[in-house]
Amino acid sequence: MSDDKKTYYSIDPEDKLYCSKCNELMVKADCAFAYLDNEFPVEMPVCPVCGLVYVPEDLAIGKVLSVEKVLEDK
Amino acid sequence: MKDHFKERSTRTYRQKQLFTKAELEERESVCVHEQPAFCTAACPLKLDAREFVRLVGIGDIKTARAMLERIAPFPYILASGCHSPCVSKCRLSEVSEGISIGALERYVMANAPAPAGKGLLKFKKKKKAAVFGGSLFALAVAGEMANKSYPTTFYVAESEAADIIRSCASFLSDGDMETETKRLLAMDIDIIYNSQLGASFIDSLKDKFDLVFASSELLGEKPDQITLINSSGIITDSGNNKEVIDSLFDARRAGITADRLAQSLDPKSSRGDEGPFESRLYTDLSEVIPSSQIAENEGYTKEEAIAEASRCIQCACTECMKACIYLREFKRHPRLLTREIYNNTGIIMGDHTLNRAMNSCSLCKQCSVTCPFGYDMADICQKARANMVDTDKLSLAVHEFALLDMLFSNSEAFLSMLPPDKENCEYVFFPGCQAGAVSPETIIKSYADLRERLTGDIALMLGCCGAIAHWAGRTELYDEMKDFIKSEMAKLNNPKIIAGCPTCRNTLSEYLDVPVIGIWDILSDLGLPENTEKASGKAVIQDACAARCDSETQDKIRDLTKKLGYTVSEPQNTKDRCSCCGYGGLVSYANRDMAKDMANDRLKGVSDELNLTYCMACSDRFKREGADSKHILELIYGTAKDGFADISEKRKNRLTLKQSLLSDVWGINVLDEVLDFELKISDEARIIMDDRMILESDIIAVMKDYHINKEAVYDVKTELSIATKRIGNVSFWVKFTSEGENAYNVVGAYSHRMTISKRGR
Ligand code: SF4
Ligand code: SF4
Numbered sequence A: 001m002s003d004d005k006k007t008y009y010s011i012d013p014e015d016k017l018y019c020s021k022c023n024e025l026m027v028k029a030d031c032a033f034a035y036l037d038n039e040f041p042v043e044m045p046v047c048p049v050c051g052l053v054y055v056p057e058d059l060a061i062g063k064v065l066s067v068e069k070v071l072e073d074k
Numbered sequence B: 001m002k003d004h005f006k007e008r009s010t011r012t013y014r015q016k017q018l019f020t021k022a023e024l025e026e027r028e029s030v031c032v033h034e035q036p037a038f039c040t041a042a043c044p045l046k047l048d049a050r051e052f053v054r055l056v057g058i059g060d061i062k063t064a065r066a067m068l069e070r071i072a073p074f075p076y077i078l079a080s081g082c083h084s085p086c087v088s089k090c091r092l093s094e095v096s097e098g099i100s101i102g103a104l105e106r107y108v109m110a111n112a113p114a115p116a117g118k119g120l121l122k123f124k125k126k127k128k129a130a131v132f133g134g135s136l137f138a139l140a141v142a143g144e145m146a147n148k149s150y151p152t153t154f155y156v157a158e159s160e161a162a163d164i165i166r167s168c169a170s171f172l173s174d175g176d177m178e179t180e181t182k183r184l185l186a187m188d189i190d191i192i193y194n195s196q197l198g199a200s201f202i203d204s205l206k207d208k209f210d211l212v213f214a215s216s217e218l219l220g221e222k223p224d225q226i227t228l229i230n231s232s233g234i235i236t237d238s239g240n241n242k243e244v245i246d247s248l249f250d251a252r253r254a255g256i257t258a259d260r261l262a263q264s265l266d267p268k269s270s271r272g273d274e275g276p277f278e279s280r281l282y283t284d285l286s287e288v289i290p291s292s293q294i295a296e297n298e299g300y301t302k303e304e305a306i307a308e309a310s311r312c313i314q315c316a317c318t319e320c321m322k323a324c325i326y327l328r329e330f331k332r333h334p335r336l337l338t339r340e341i342y343n344n345t346g347i348i349m350g351d352h353t354l355n356r357a358m359n360s361c362s363l364c365k366q367c368s369v370t371c372p373f374g375y376d377m378a379d380i381c382q383k384a385r386a387n388m389v390d391t392d393k394l395s396l397a398v399h400e401f402a403l404l405d406m407l408f409s410n411s412e413a414f415l416s417m418l419p420p421d422k423e424n425c426e427y428v429f430f431p432g433c434q435a436g437a438v439s440p441e442t443i444i445k446s447y448a449d450l451r452e453r454l455t456g457d458i459a460l461m462l463g464c465c466g467a468i469a470h471w472a473g474r475t476e477l478y479d480e481m482k483d484f485i486k487s488e489m490a491k492l493n494n495p496k497i498i499a500g501c502p503t504c505r506n507t508l509s510e511y512l513d514v515p516v517i518g519i520w521d522i523l524s525d526l527g528l529p530e531n532t533e534k535a536s537g538k539a540v541i542q543d544a545c546a547a548r549c550d551s552e553t554q555d556k557i558r559d560l561t562k563k564l565g566y567t568v569s570e571p572q573n574t575k576d577r578c579s580c581c582g583y584g585g586l587v588s589y590a591n592r593d594m595a596k597d598m599a600n601d602r603l604k605g606v607s608d609e610l611n612l613t614y615c616m617a618c619s620d621r622f623k624r625e626g627a628d629s630k631h632i633l634e635l636i637y638g639t640a641k642d643g644f645a646d647i648s649e650k651r652k653n654r655l656t657l658k659q660s661l662l663s664d665v666w667g668i669n670v671l672d673e674v675l676d677f678e679l680k681i682s683d684e685a686r687i688i689m690d691d692r693m694i695l696e697s698d699i700i701a702v703m704k705d706y707h708i709n710k711e712a713v714y715d716v717k718t719e720l721s722i723a724t725k726r727i728g729n730v731s732f733w734v735k736f737t738s739e740g741e742n743a744y745n746v747v748g749a750y751s752h753r754m755t756i757s758k759r760g761r
């Protein structure tokens, strides 16, 4: 992806999030939200072993929801 | 089967016309909201008299005067000379006396300050105009042409300006005469006094000018009655002018002809609407208190003028808006709303700003009753939704929950059974999906009662009629639902249907060929069951919008209510004029605030009373707004409960209803799915889930996965685990704590529709 460096949003795991299955501290990694054929590069907490991505509640019901609403009327 | 739940792409550009231009215009023209007021329509010069009177009423005579200055080159002549054809056409004249618009004009001209200066310097036009004659028409045309910036020469027999004004408008007071004389002199007009007016004089000069005007009496000929051009190309008055206003109107039309000619356009075409006409506007006079005109005497004082202007009712049609809170909140009358929704469907790229409006109409058809012309906004909104679904422009998010709920009703929770030990039946009881969701006990008891007291065998069908797909504009899915119900009906050999819900009754009778009646029809024949508890007190009847224009049903409900022991009380908008509770048209999914407002609007003034409904969705919506509401069947069968079911209970109710009927009536036992872990959901979590449209079954699905693979995020700060699963188009997240290996306490949940994935390397 060409816009690798451009991210819309970044969430820091702050050393407080663990992947339960792998028992690993989650790290910040490049991710992408996608909806209705639109993509948004972001940085999210991810398990370095299994790749599980975490979307915190505040983000889901805040920013993510409002972007969804905008796209839904496109 | 087509996948109806595949998310669309915002990058597909598809287009399909909602209506042809002709159909759009036909639909819009039903609404008279934009028609001018009766007074305005009667004015040949199209003074917006309604606005003029309003301005006088609020004391803004400066703006009011500007309106007069704009329509007449000599406004004092207009104010004093016009015989006011508007007054007899004023709507008030039907119940009392019309507004004295002429007197108000005179008041404004006498008291408002004259506009300052001449405004911006205008460039002179190239075409030169000549006006011959000292008639009022000629004077007014000279003024019109000068105001339009044509270089104008005015030939008159008189020797001074004051004489011109006097001979044209002898009715003016001395003061007004002086003012209009000054006005004439200040105009950019070249006045040639002492001219020998006559046909030969005009003939000798007319070739020097591009546009020539004359009084028709000088030429002894009437012109073309539209363009006012006579056989020698001279523009004259119509020859029919009796009143002052006729001459001013002719001058206005002559000016339009001149403009068309100056631009080398056909003077006959594109002239717009000219002259007085009958307005089609509707205005309700039922609440008008008759009042008389205030005498003008020597001219109104300020108080008198305001009092006279305040008699004006500002004629307008708002019949539909008075009753429909949706139209009021979106602040658009149906004509405008239709146009904007039509445009919304036509947008290929960009924001569809009218989606919300289009999806917030309850499709209740109240407007078709309250509008004197029967405007059908519901049909337009439903068709617009279908159009946008067809062109892939309506997102699933809006209605997906409701559609999945419908599919649930017609799959897992569906039940269609012949009566026990029977091969055939006369009837099938179809209580409707909402009844099963909201009050399963009522279905159990009413089915038992029907089987006991009604002659003939009765089958049972628990499911959804498909109305939900229709409301969502999902035409193909609706067709599939119809086919499904049809095939299930065929398996029962197509018995007569007893519907428990007015919407089901309407929907089923639309696509099935069997008779469909309501359970209220049966109960009204059979009478109440013996063990029905007698009640007393008042019951406010909240009609179902699906029973609009169905007085038989409305009457039977009232009759049953009385038999129950209640006295019947009618709310504000009742029977055919009732509005919707906010469930119809899926408003409660597309615009929750609107749905709340709709419910509260119906409850206005009666929320403390018993609100009796005959639609389960209505009771549910009213209860959610804190009112006491009961379905008539709940009262008949003693199954009313306090509180309302949340979205998860609504699903569970349908499943348990199916199970208990199967086991109690047919002796078939279905085993509940047993989870191999214990799951507790806190009360707070349940409230959040209802609010965020997250079902208990979604939580279970997430936790089942977790129980096997232990995939979750653990937050050391909150000491909560968060597990996730994507179900259909939604990612669900469950926040929980674990008690040992086999028990979970859910404390919260959230969801989003976007997908999330790792990028690159
Ligand atoms: S009541 Fe007012 S708006 Fe209506 S016709 Fe009369 S003057 Fe015009
Ligand atoms: S909500 Fe009902 S009354 Fe209002 S516009 Fe829609 S169909 Fe008409």
Ligand code: SF4
Pocket: B030, B031, B032, B033, B282, B317, B318, B319, B320, B321, B333, B334, B335, B370, B371, B372, B373, B374, B375
């Ligand atoms: S009632 Fe409503 S739809 Fe009907 S003419 Fe009046 S404004 Fe238009």
Ligand SMILES: [Zn+2]
Pocket: A019, A020, A021, A022, A023, A024, A047, A048, A049, A050, A051, A052
């Ligand atoms: Zn992991």
